[in-house]
Amino acid sequence: MNTAGKALLVAGVATAAAVVRRRRRAPAGRRSGQWLVVTVNRAPEDVQSSLPEDLARWRDQVELRIRPATGDKGTELGVKPVGDVARHDLRLALRRAKAVLEAGEVVQPDTAPTHPGPMGRALQLVTNRAGGGGRL
Amino acid sequence: MKALCWEGINDVRVQDVPDPRLVNDQDMILKVRLSTVCGSDLHLLTGHIPFMQAGDVIGHEFMGEVVEVGPGVTRHRPGDRVVVCSFIVCGRCWYCRNELYSLCDNTNTNPAITQHLWGSDPGGIFGYSHAMGGFRGSHAEYVRVPFADHTAIPIPDAVDDMSALFASDSVPTGWMGADLGGVQRGDVVAVWGCGAVGQMAARAAQLLGAERVLVIDRFDYRLRQAESAFGVETINYAETSVGDALLEATGGRGPDVCIEAVGCEAHSTGPQHVYDQVKSKLKLEMDRPIAVREAIYHCRKGGSVFVLGVFTGLVDKFPLGALMNKGLTVRGAQQHGQRYIPMLLDRIASGELVTNHLATHVMPLSEGARGYELFKKKEDDCVRSVFRL
Ligand SMILES: NC(=O)c1ccc[n+]([C@@H]2O[C@H](COP(=O)([O-])OP(=O)(O)OC[C@H]3O[C@@H](n4cnc5c(N)ncnc54)[C@H](O)[C@@H]3O)[C@@H](O)[C@H]2O)c1
Numbered sequence: 001m002n003t004a005g006k007a008l009l010v011a012g013v014a015t016a017a018a019v020v021r022r023r024r025r026a027p028a029g030r031r032s033g034q035w036l037v038v039t040v041n042r043a044p045e046d047v048q049s050s051l052p053e054d055l056a057r058w059r060d061q062v063e064l065r066i067r068p069a070t071g072d073k074g075t076e077l078g079v080k081p082v083g084d085v086a087r088h089d090l091r092l093a094l095r096r097a098k099a100v101l102e103a104g105e106v107v108q109p110d111t112a113p114t115h116p117g118p119m120g121r122a123l124q125l126v127t128n129r130a131g132g133g134g135r136l
Numbered sequence: 137m138k139a140l141c142w143e144g145i146n147d148v149r150v151q152d153v154p155d156p157r158l159v160n161d162q163d164m165i166l167k168v169r170l171s172t173v174c175g176s177d178l179h180l181l182t183g184h185i186p187f188m189q190a191g192d193v194i195g196h197e198f199m200g201e202v203v204e205v206g207p208g209v210t211r212h213r214p215g216d217r218v219v220v221c222s223f224i225v226c227g228r229c230w231y232c233r234n235e236l237y238s239l240c241d242n243t244n245t246n247p248a249i250t251q252h253l254w255g256s257d258p259g260g261i262f263g264y265s266h267a268m269g270g271f272r273g274s275h276a277e278y279v280r281v282p283f284a285d286h287t288a289i290p291i292p293d294a295v296d297d298m299s300a301l302f303a304s305d306s307v308p309t310g311w312m313g314a315d316l317g318g319v320q321r322g323d324v325v326a327v328w329g330c331g332a333v334g335q336m337a338a339r340a341a342q343l344l345g346a347e348r349v350l351v352i353d354r355f356d357y358r359l360r361q362a363e364s365a366f367g368v369e370t371i372n373y374a375e376t377s378v379g380d381a382l383l384e385a386t387g388g389r390g391p392d393v394c395i396e397a398v399g400c401e402a403h404s405t406g407p408q409h410v411y412d413q414v415k416s417k418l419k420l421e422m423d424r425p426i427a428v429r430e431a432i433y434h435c436r437k438g439g440s441v442f443v444l445g446v447f448t449g450l451v452d453k454f455p456l457g458a459l460m461n462k463g464l465t466v467r468g469a470q471q472h473g474q475r476y477i478p479m480l481l482d483r484i485a486s487g488e489l490v491t492n493h494l495a496t497h498v499m500p501l502s503e504g505a506r507g508y509e510l511f512k513k514k515e516d517d518c519v520r521s522v523f524r525l
């Protein structure tokens with residue numbers, strides 16, 4: 001591998017580590033004062049009236065907030081955990097709800113390769129959790 | 137089915153992989169007819185984008201025939217001939233509705249990776265690493281096309297397969313550089329890189345009214361091809377001072393719009409190449425932004441620079457002083473293909489936009505590894521290797 005490749009590999013591993021770290025820290029409780037929010041390109045009344053099951057099933061464990069986004073950008077859909085809910089699961093639920101509301105379905109990835117190799121297997125550990133990680 | 141897979145750094149091989157099947161309601165299955173290599177794939181081959189798994193099917197610039205559609209697909213039917221944009225788009229999020237398709241909110245299945253790297257996640261791409269969603273690529277007999285109504289575009293009868301192929305990626309990318317770079321009637325436009333993307337940016341600049349278009353590269357065969365296909369002027373940077381040539385061509389002002397179509401593995405003859413190599417050895421820099429630096433330096437005061445070349449992370453020696461003091465506008469994007477492809481297919485049909493000369497090497501998929509070797513090393517006057525399936 002060339003040096004730039006190695007440098008990026010380091011960056012890749014660092015990113016992967018960040019994805020996993022983010023999942024481990026702050027399940028319920030920690031940072032619980034903070035809302036997790038996505039903006040949905042639908043009117044607030046549409047979001048209110050057809051909240052997808054992916055999110056609706058958490059209703060007892062979260063505070064839910066639906067309000068118009070600025071600048072005609074749709075609706076801000078936010079949740080704040082009140083019960084014992086992992087933020088990872090809530091991020092996943094919010095993203096899925098947004099996809100269903102906007103595009104009608106949650107796109108699935110293709111099947112993973114059969115022989116990913118050691119690096120590929122490490123990457124699969126990351127991608128298995130990447131739907132609920134990130135900066136939401 | 138057979139597919140060309142990434143097996144490791146600089147190692148691609150044809151393998152047997154399971155046939156794709158409909159997974160989502162809005163999916164369709166395409167029988168691929170033509171699929172081409174792209175400069176972006178070179179960044180995967182060299183390991184610049186480290187989010188690959190052995191066995192990943194690569195390829196993202198393609199066209200073919202619809203063979204099966206899911207119940208949620210309304211615009212395509214089995215038997216239709218379509219070109220598929222390299223970006224998978226939902227068509228209904230805020231970004232898609234604002235024609236910023238490559239920023240689609242709903243198609244990257246691994247958003248956490250690029251959210252950590254870049255702050256937010258762009259849309260998904262076929263066969264372009266798990267950072268851009270886990271989708272198989274197009275160098276295969278069949279490919280699953282998610283959100284098919286929005287991702288794929290019908291090909292008019294007057295456009296042949298080979299001409300339509302490049303409307304998947306290189307043509308809209310080049311057009312976007314000229315369009316969002318703000319090319320105006322009478323402008324002088326300079327384009328760094330004379331691959332398919334640079335050539336298409338140059339042609340787009342002409343069609344948008346530029347008075348002079350100059351293309352910069354070191355491969356004479358590519359520069360000659362652009363001269364004969366489009367009548368552009370050319371500068372071979374290995375033989376001529378780019379700065380002097382651009383000042384002469386613009387009455388001492390510099391180009392109004394500079395389009396960079398080179399990317400993160402740019403080559404240079406000067407000492408800065410050594411500098412960049414040392415920096416990357418010390419892991420202090422990820423990408424080599426040589427052409428971006430030049431474009432910013434040579435652009436006229438108040439001009440505009442558009443970055444089409446792919447970059448992945450941090451760069452060094454970025455000429456922020458020139459950008460700020462010369463009042464430049466610098467912009468970049470992955471291609472917003474769906475915004476342009478129907479219009480581009482019409483222009484191809486009318487004959488004003490020629491694309492099929494880019495296919496210098498047409499071969500069966502079984503020769504995929506050779507196709508990439510020719511393209512990567514720029515051997516045998518290769519501009520693009522195209523796999524016929
Ligand atoms: N923005 C997008 O959506 C998008 C889409 C497709 C491709 N791309 C990117 O566009 C770039 C070009 O793609 P391509 O398929 O034309 O690749 P290519 O490899 O065929 O062409 C790149 C050209 O740049 C030239 N070059 C290298 N260093 C140079 C320098 N310092 N100055 C001038 N020219 C230089 C090379 O000689 C080569 O001819 C790649 O980075 C690719 O990843 C971006």
Ligand SMILES: [Zn+2]
Nearest residue numbers: 174176197305
């Ligand atoms: Zn491409």
Ligand SMILES: [Zn+2]
Nearest residue numbers: 226229232240
């Ligand atoms: Zn979208």
